Amino acid sequence: MTNQKHQFDASPVLVEDMAPVLRLSLRVKPAHRASLGQALGLDLPTRVGARVAAGGTEALCLGPDEWLITAPEGTDLTTPARAVYADAPHSLVDISDREVTLRLSGPSVLDLLAACCPRDVAAIPVGSAARTVFDSATVVLWRDGPTDFRMDIWRSFAPHVRALLAQVQEEFVAGL
Incomplete structure (x- = not known):
């Protein structure tokens, strides 16, 4: 029996602030x-x-x-x-x-979200959305495309979520 390690795509995920709505x-x-x-x-x-x-x-x-x-x-x-x-x-x-919205897109977005979200993000159908948690922050994930999400975050949790997203991306690039 061989141990197969899941291969993460280390491609960066574009994380950008969206305009207020x-x-x-x-x-x-x-x-x-x-x-x-x-x-x-x-x-x-x-x-x-x-x-x-x-x-x-x-x-x-x-x-x-x-x-x-x-x-x-x-x-x-x-x-x-x-x-x-x-x-x-x-x-x-x-x-x-109360909230800000981040756009998250790129080939490794599902891996990035899965690192801190207990929900099976890949199972969220394109064109739908879900309220869930990202680490300790309640968020709403809008799935706009196969590798394109919006994340609504309470403004007070945004620095924490941004820091986690950056940390996970750094770990992916380092191959951890």
Whole structure:
């Protein structure tokens, strides 16, 4: 029996800060999901991890009654949501300043993420997303392509996550 060591691709992963976006946390009961989604111009997905996009706005289902919505800065989603509040009560909270987003891309991105994430990142389908942890930080991973991810991180954890990403990349290059 031979020991086979997993070969990591030591190619660097490009880690870059993304431009700020409007980021909203939405909670609404399933009975009011369709009405509120129509007001926002989105068909809010019902499957956890599913994403939809329309006109630069994206919605990610994080739970049975919870969505993360992103849109270009300056987009007004509160006015249409407020207009249907009487018929579709909900909580829509601007969390834009709470988080930052990193883009991670390159041939070894799956190995890089797997080093600090207990989730099987390779199993996240392209076009979906998942809330998970990276070391001790809660993150949302958006899989935009086979080797292209976005990672939303609470601003206070960003230095820790960036340092871990750099350390793991250094270890890959050194062949550890």
